[in-house]
Each structure stands twice: as structure tokens, then as C-alpha cells.
Amino acid sequence: MTGDIGEQGSCTTCAYSEDFSNYWTAAMYFRHxxxxYHKVPQYPNAQLGTEGQNATDIKGGMTIYYTQKDFYDNGARNITAFKPGFRMTVGNPATKVINSTRAQPGLRYTCLQTILTRGFETPDFPTTPCPAGIMAIHHFPACWDGVNLDSPDHQSHMFSTTLGGFREASACPSSHPVRVPQIAYETMWDTTVFKDMWPKDGSQPFVWSYMDGKGYGTHADYVFGWKGDSLQRVMDDNCFFHSCGSPGVQGILKTQTVREMNECAVKSTVPEEVEGWLDALPGYEVEV
Incomplete structure (x- = not known):
């Protein structure tokens, strides 16, 4: 899809009804x-619940953050919203080795002890069963060249100064001087449904859909799709989290109910089996 997708979509699964952006990351599978192989289900972030709405009713398990400074403060810096047609990626599925845990800041995993666990991040898949599942984390770069909405590798028009976590990224270089929102994805994977199937030899059994069992190749895509000036409005405001708008709370952003979010869906156009127990990962042939 090209052009301004914010004007092309008919519905959105996001809580903010003006957000028609596309957010993607690979599917996780359990290897018996x-x-x-069996696809790992997702579950919603418990902190998304608001008055009159239960977070457990939300379909899906990806939470998207747009921070201006860090997780606790908007700061006073001018943040430029993305433009229609903007897109970027982070991470590389071809990454097989990480020589340093700092090599990919912002691309991490958390072995969830509870559904609210945060911190204790690792650059690879957790090596022991996690009581509440695995959270995959993707922090995107926040420095834009101010000119190109995309680039051939979907990354060169951006520059990453992220420090990991939700800390404020370092200053942008002159080559990419425009500070944009710091985007982060948190995807909650319910690995607990396989707790009684953990390999007897203790090996780590989870893989990404492109046959990555280490987790180093984790990656994510972003395509901007907020309607009109809605994202710039909230970047210019000092609201935070639910105060920006949620059902029952009037804010600068329009919102929709969980029921309305769940009603938005796209039918699969690829005749491929991805659910249930599979002999091979989707797209891979079984060796005989």
C-alpha cells in the first residue's frame, strides 16, 4: 500500500480512532x-484497561508508544509528527550473531514473571520458561533526515540514538536533525500455553516465523497513518497516557470502544495454513 494510508482505511484496531497506521512484527512459533510447530497466541497489555472497559477483552497483544521524551515526562522539545507516506523498519531478520549486548539497543525481550513485569531485558529469547509469557520489544529510531519519507532499505532516512528502554534518545546528528516521536512496540506472547511441552533437554523452543531461534533477527515495520494533524496535535499537547483521550475521559484525541476495535479485521488473502500444529513453518517446505 502506498500514499496516505490514513485516508485509505475504513476502520482501525487502535484505541485512538484517528490512528490508521500499520504496525507489524513477525509471528512467534513454538517448536515441539x-x-x-504451533503459532504462539498474543494477549493484551493489562495496563490498557480503562473505566468501563476490560483490557482482557482486547484482541491482539501489541501496545504502541509514542513518547516525546521518556516514559514519565513529555519534556519541552518540539517533536515533529511523521508525514503522510512515511514508513520505516527496525532490526534485520538476517542478523545471526550479536557481538555485544549493546549492538541492537532497543531490540529486546522480557521474560514476564507477571503480566506487569518490566525491565530485565535480554537481546535474545529467554532460555527458561517464563511464568507470564514473553514480551518482545522494538524501539524505533527517532531522528529523521527531514526530507525522505522512505529509503531503499527503509532505514537510511532515519538515525538511531536510542539508549534502550524508554529513556530519552541522545541528540540527533546534523545528517538527521529532525526529532520525531520515539515509537516503541511491546508485543505480549502467551508462551505459557506450552509450559508442559518444554523440551526435555532444556533447549529454547521458540522461533520467529523466519526460522530464527536466537531472536537476534527480531524486526518490525511502521507505516504512518494518523488522520489529518491528529498526531501533531498530541505531540504539541502536554497530555499523557489515558489523559490524551479514552472512553469516559475527554482528551485531545478521539477514541473508540473495545468492541469497535475488535470489529475491525482484514480477511486473509493468502491460501496458507498458519494455525494449529504444522509440519513446517509457513513458507518452508518439509524435508523428506
């Missing part, structure tokens, strides 16, 4: 000892 017998060689079969």
Missing part, C-alpha cells in the same frame, strides 16, 4: 520436540 517432534519437529512440529
Amino acid at each position: 520436540e517432534n519437529g512440529s
Whole structure:
């Protein structure tokens, strides 16, 4: 899809009804000892619940953050919203080795002890069963060249100064001087449904859909799609979290109910089996 997708969509699964952006990351699969695979289900972030709405009713498990400074303060810096047609990616599925834990700041995993666990991040998949599942984390770069809405590799028009976590990124270089919102994805994977199937040899059984069992190749895509000036309005405001707008709370952004979010769906156009127990990952042939 090209152009301003904010004007092309008919519905959105986001809580903010003016956000028609596309957010994507790979699917996670459990690899059984017998060689079969099963897609890992997602579950919603418990902190998304608001008055009159239960977070557990939300379909999906990805939470999107647009921070101006850090997780606790908007700061006073001017933040430029993305423009129609803007897109970018972070991470690389071809990454097989990480020589330093600092090599990919912002691309991390958390072994959830509870659904509210934060911190204790690792650059690779957790090596032991996690009581509340695995959270995959993607922090995007926040420095833009101010000219190109995209680039051939979908990354060169951006520059990452992220420090990881939700800390404020370092200053932008002269080559990419425009500070844009710091975007982060948190995807909650319910690995607990496989807790009784953990391999007897103790090996880590989870893989990304592109056959990455280490987790170093984790990556994510972003395509801007906020309607009109809605994202710039909130970047110019000092609201925070639910105070920016939520059902029952009037804010600068328009919102929709969980029911309305869940009613938005896209039918699959690829005749491919991705659910249930599979002999091979989707797109891979079984060796005989």
C-alpha cells in the first residue's frame, strides 16, 4: 500500500480512532520436540484497561508508544509528527550473531514473571520458561533526515540514538536533525500455553516465523497513518497516557470502544495454513 494510508482505511484496531497506521512484527512459533510447530497466541497489555472497559477483552497483544521524551515526562522539545507516506523498519531478520549486548539497543525481550513485569531485558529469547509469557520489544529510531519519507532499505532516512528502554534518545546528528516521536512496540506472547511441552533437554523452543531461534533477527515495520494533524496535535499537547483521550475521559484525541476495535479485521488473502500444529513453518517446505 502506498500514499496516505490514513485516508485509505475504513476502520482501525487502535484505541485512538484517528490512528490508521500499520504496525507489524513477525509471528512467534513454538517448536515441539517432534519437529512440529504451533503459532504462539498474543494477549493484551493489562495496563490498557480503562473505566468501563476490560483490557482482557482486547484482541491482539501489541501496545504502541509514542513518547516525546521518556516514559514519565513529555519534556519541552518540539517533536515533529511523521508525514503522510512515511514508513520505516527496525532490526534485520538476517542478523545471526550479536557481538555485544549493546549492538541492537532497543531490540529486546522480557521474560514476564507477571503480566506487569518490566525491565530485565535480554537481546535474545529467554532460555527458561517464563511464568507470564514473553514480551518482545522494538524501539524505533527517532531522528529523521527531514526530507525522505522512505529509503531503499527503509532505514537510511532515519538515525538511531536510542539508549534502550524508554529513556530519552541522545541528540540527533546534523545528517538527521529532525526529532520525531520515539515509537516503541511491546508485543505480549502467551508462551505459557506450552509450559508442559518444554523440551526435555532444556533447549529454547521458540522461533520467529523466519526460522530464527536466537531472536537476534527480531524486526518490525511502521507505516504512518494518523488522520489529518491528529498526531501533531498530541505531540504539541502536554497530555499523557489515558489523559490524551479514552472512553469516559475527554482528551485531545478521539477514541473508540473495545468492541469497535475488535470489529475491525482484514480477511486473509493468502491460501496458507498458519494455525494449529504444522509440519513446517509457513513458507518452508518439509524435508523428506
